[in-house]
Amino acid sequence: MTAEPLGQHRRTPAGIRLRDRITNWGLPLLGIVAIIALWWLATVVFSIEKYLLPSPVDVIYAFAGQAGFLMEQSWVTLVETVQGFVLSIVVGVPIAVLIASSRLIERTINPLLLMVNAVPKIAIAPILVVWMGFGQLPKVVMVFLLCFFPIVISTAAGLRSTPAELVELVHSLNASKVQAFFKVRFPYALAQVFVGLKVAISLAVIGAVIAEFVGADAGLGFVIVQSGASADTPLAFAAMTLLGLISIVLFYGLAALEKRLLPWAEEHR
């Protein structure tokens, strides 16, 4: 018997690779460039005041003027974001495992989770400051509160979505619950976990900024509040641009990690 000829999809001609590159990187870049160009055009054509809407050039000047300071503040916000995000994974995944392991636990915990999630986060922010002061802690907690829910929900859903045939396979091998979990159910859930992580990371930066708005002495949110008070709109825009960059970098970092860890999951997308 002869097997089918070798699958040939590993061979990617340079042409196709180039086209992939362009669609992966070129198109998003083109979108950004177009928006900036429009923005610039608008400020020039309608000669809008700088403190209302600064042009891209003003923003770049604002950034260049205080580059060191802005990078420091970016770092503060980035660290808060990542800490809160990691915390929500460390806490959220085990809770999801508990929820997926028994209907009883799920029924007990779910209403609680929903309640906590239903509380408007902006409303808690000042209370967190009262409780924890102006340091990093309330920011990390705020990020955690925003990220936690999507991570728990997606992980639990993933753990429950093991295909029937794999469940049957595990049973037929008389595998223990622990073996079934680590060899089949958890790896299978990972694709879903990443869906939750991507949602969460987009919320994480927002969480950090909300907390900084309410009470902080550092971070990009703090910079925005300060520049708003002194009508330094170009600086506020520079800070917002940096926030956007942080968000994008974190999101694509996560996507790249997913691609590395779960090359097989791409088929299902």
Next chain:
Amino acid sequence: MIQLKHVSQVFNGRQGRVHALENINLEVERNEFVTLVGRSGCGKSTMLRMVAGLLQPTSGTITVAGEPVTKPRRDVSFMFQRPALLPWRTVLENVLLPVEILRLEKAPHLRRAHELLELVGLTGFEKRLPHELSGGMQQRVSLCRSLIQNPNVLLMDEPFSALDALTREELSVELQRIRMEQATTIIFVTHSIEEAVLLADRVVVLSARPGRLRKVVPVDIPRPRTLGHNAHADRVTEVSAELHELLMPAPMGDIA
């Protein structure tokens, strides 16, 4: 090797009770190849799952190697209709899954895995992921996985039914060859009369709901058998015709 005594299975479904199987008595010899045919829904999968220990009979007893079956045994392996491969594991890692779960010795089974993969023509594909393989190749991997623990009993639930006719025949021939090399008792569920005759020492025919044992047809055709031209074509046709009559509902009258 396998014994079913007065085995019945009743499901309590949402639509009331379903008598899936009623009073099945069957004995399968060591190293015998039995195929199980019957109309859809007559309880073939149910019977196999009971022998595998995945499901307890409502009444009656099942023994494998003289011991009553209460849970899945390590010397019994199950092959499903779908490949059921783990998408993040390579071909080789998938084949070795039972070795890890049953905590068998690594080195000899690794060698065995390579042998089995060679036997089904998958040498060179060990590092591939399942989604990079065709359906037929995936099912070959699944076959290797069900053989890696060197089972005494192999239960196969329509393992080739999702494949095209040629691949299916190819795999049937491979299965016979593997069985010559490694003696195994096999119960094989199929919808295909051809496949049943090609593979079986005996064909067990189940009647439709509730599933009862209709008839056991011995197939005394020398091996190896193929579906192409051979010296026993007449005998194959004869047995196939008999099975066909057993499975089709009786005609309402002579048409001619």
